[in-house]
Amino acid sequence: MAIDPDKIDPKKTLSDQEIAARLAAELPAWRLEDGWIRRTYRTSSWKGTLMVINTVGHLAEAAWHHPDITASYAWVEVRLMSHDAKGITERDLQLAKKIEDVVGWQPGAEPGTALAGTPHGDLRFAYIKYD
Structure with missing residues (x-):
């Protein structure tokens, strides 16, 4: 779903129903729990x-939005909620999407790339357990 950046109110909180629908459609590995995604x-x-942790920290700092x-x-575990808005906003969903894109990136899964990814089966190089 494309969002017009001129129409985003960064402090508008989303309803639980809106959040659940967006998570299901865009971020299925994320969940809404206790007021956080x-x-x-x-x-x-x-x-x-x-x-x-360092990847999430870099992305959050660049976005000027700070997760727990x-x-x-x-x-x-990464938890997002806009403290100034006291709820989940578009900022939280957009940062979650960027975190998901970067942390979940699997270079070896891309055909035709010189970025092969870490060697499989050798625990010295393992770091993320992909879903």
Whole structure:
């Protein structure tokens, strides 16, 4: 669904029904829970966990929107909610989409690319457990 950027009110909160529909259509791995949109990324090790955290941090800082992050050895949970609007806004959904695009990128899955991705089957190089 294309959105006209001139018609976006960054503080307009979306209803639970609007959020659920957008998540189902655009971000199926994300969920609405306790007033946040959330996504848990599984990783293969602490190295992968740190890569995800740094990627999310870079994207959030560039977007001037700051998620809550909880991490452990082999997973990262990203939570988004616009604190100034006290709810989920278009900003949250757009940042979630950018995070999903970048963290979920699998170079080896793209045909005809010189970017082959990390070697499969060798745990020294594993970092993200793709859905």
